[in-house]
Amino acid sequence: MAKNNFDFKAVEKKWINFWEKEKIYKFDSKSKKKIYAIDTPPPTVSGKMHIGSAGSYSQMDFIARFMRMRGFNLFYPFGTDDNGLATERLVEKSKKVLSRDMPRDKFIKLCLDYLKKENPEFIKGWKNIGISCDWDFYYSTINAHSRKISQWSFLDLYKKKRMKRRDAPSMWCPECKTGVAQVEVEDKNVPSTFVDVKLKIGKEDLIISTTRPELFPASVAVFYNPKDKRYEHLKGKTAKIPLFDIEVPILEDERTSMDKGTGIAYCATFGDQTDMEWQKAYNLPIKEAISKDGKMTKIAGKYKDMKVKEARKKIIEDLRKGGFLVKQEKITHPVNVHERCGTEIEFVKSKQWFLKYLDLKKEMLKWGAELNWHPKFMKVRYDNWVKGLRWDWLISNQRHFGIPFPVWYCKKCEEVILAREEDLPVDPLKDKPPVKMCPKCKSKEFIPEKDILNTWFTSSMTPTIAIKLTDKKTQKKLFPMNLRPQAHDIISFWLFNTVLKSQLHFKKNPWKDVTISGFVTLKGEKMSKSKGNVVTPQEVTDKYGADALRFWAASSKLGKDFDYQEKDVITGKRLITKLLNASKFVFMNLKNYDYKKLKELEKIDKLFLEKLDFIIEQATRNFEEYNYSMAKSGTEKLFWEFTDNYLEIVKKRVYSGDRNKKKSAQYTLYKSLLTFLKLFAPIIPFITEEIYQEYFKKDEKIKSIHISNWPEAKNPKSANDFDFFCDLLAKVRQTKSSAKKAMNAECVITLTKQNKKALEGMLDDFKNVTNAKEIKEGKFNVEFIEQ
């Protein structure tokens, strides 16, 4: 291990192989140890790992490794989330096929084959940053095991009367041509035109403002606020919509805001959420102006088949020509778009499956409150989400690739025919329904459900999917799991839905604790491909190694966004080098060392060990509270004191001290270094394993540091005379520095009587480290001995 050729890549590879071969991270279902179960986030196989994932998976791994050393039997599975668009695209691209052109089960098979081939490479990315999952407990969210559980979830919820199929307006993406759930919709500011249009009420004009004149053919009413004096006289009258000559009633409703536009809102089915509420509240007719592919329908007359924006333009044009246009104004306003493709959401009538849950808001809040959130304030996002829910969960997608609904319909009476549990997983497109005839109408013809379950419907089952990988007896012990680690962007997606499912199925939260990681930014900005400010974990590990990357990830607290800073990675690299060199020094001086013959510890050694005990205690508490960054920084701080001060202090003693004094130092060195390694092991697993194996294993016997016992504090002292010693040492160093002398310049030191007394038992060490020939008593002074 010469100074410049520490080959971290070879070292990392060596230990990854070793851990795997020796099954160091194996979950032992027969063990009597207490279980600690983690619901690991299954990443999407999409090629390259993002540094944000590298960061948050590292943070999760710090906890996992700590718990393992702390004596828990760790259930730490790993999955990949492959039932979504990302995998579909990836497979289509690499196999040069189109999923739509082939039977679903065949495409799924293709995906599974692809995963089987590519997965080792993909998973390697996680192994490379030292993630210590038990890779034997692996799942893919599209494999038969997951399909079975996801479909079972549907059946169970159907039986619990939570599943409803409705033919009603719902959010629709004209680009992806599928219904979308509320969670899949996000805001986007887009430019638009606010137009003021004249409606006729008899001979009177009524001005309305709208951004969506293309919905005029679907007009069903006009509203004003009951408090609005301006329009009181219109009550009961009708207004005429220009271009389409539709007469609509003028109604009052308090949802109309008086200060928006002219205070008159026109209602078309379905322009937005309020339109839909109005439709229901006043039992207005349903008119569809926009079709599923985002084009105008026949009720739009001459605008039929035009795309929405095209029709809008044309209609504005025609309104102007007809003299109905009073004013138009360019604005930018937020609209709902599909988070996948950025396309503006329309409300379109279609048959969709919903998980009914709006009646459960109160319970949902309670479930959220029962979780231990780390950090606490992240719970607010869960609450916000629940309070803002307006739609039942739309779980059907009109897409081809994914997990099928285990459902057929009677062709004649539309009765829902469910698959039998024992037949799961099924694909209705290929498999026959479990009945020969409809139990209701005796018809013998059935139609398969073509839709697929939304990916989150499956992802929200990860605890069950993971747990069911074990044997029956173990399963009971694993639920609820201990921890769900994840990032904050998917609290409303993954976390919320998992809690919901677990509660509906099992009446229990799926886990006790939740840790929420922050986001990685670069110069304060979110990294994104479009901005071109992406740093990949590969380039970091190539340059500095996985431990350095993890060290950086450990410098940020849970819940806090953290900026990628190369200097922090470099600081980690420095620590690693220091650990290596300190170990080299320690063991250079430990030849033929036998601690058993040690009589008594020197005072300074004892003091240092007390401080170390304090750090053990602190780090343990911090790790237990998932506060790995504090644990790390405390350990780090004392470790630098260890190398900069303690090693300097005992140097001469180990070189040439008398027997017991030397042994005392040796004992302290051995003990301290091993403790530091263990405290650092969850954060930087590679270098700690390397040093452990090289120097400690032969005496410690345990196969790997990562399954060795977490250190115990015997006699912790937060502050003691070790600090006093170091302060005094610093004072001498300061004097030497300002006198422009070398640190090892020979000198004679004068200390006050009090200080000298405090150094009792450590005076020789003090002389050694300061290279003082003599310690006199008096006013503090350092005299230099001229050469």
Place this chain on the structure above:
RNA sequence: GGUCCGUUAGGCUAAUGGUAGACCCUCUCGUUUACACCGAGAAGGCGGAGGUUCGAUCCCUCCACGGACCACCA
């Protein structure tokens, strides 16, 4: 619009009801029997206004700025 988080040295950050600590940068010096991927020393900081307190960077209120989540979006 509601809510949450943040604002600390030139940069990036940490902790804390009582002298605010690292790292990078800068300056000075040193060292080669663990380490130049080194060490020692120096310089440098709590967004603003009130309040609670013997004492506030920390607790409370308000403001400003930045970020995020949710909602509105005729």
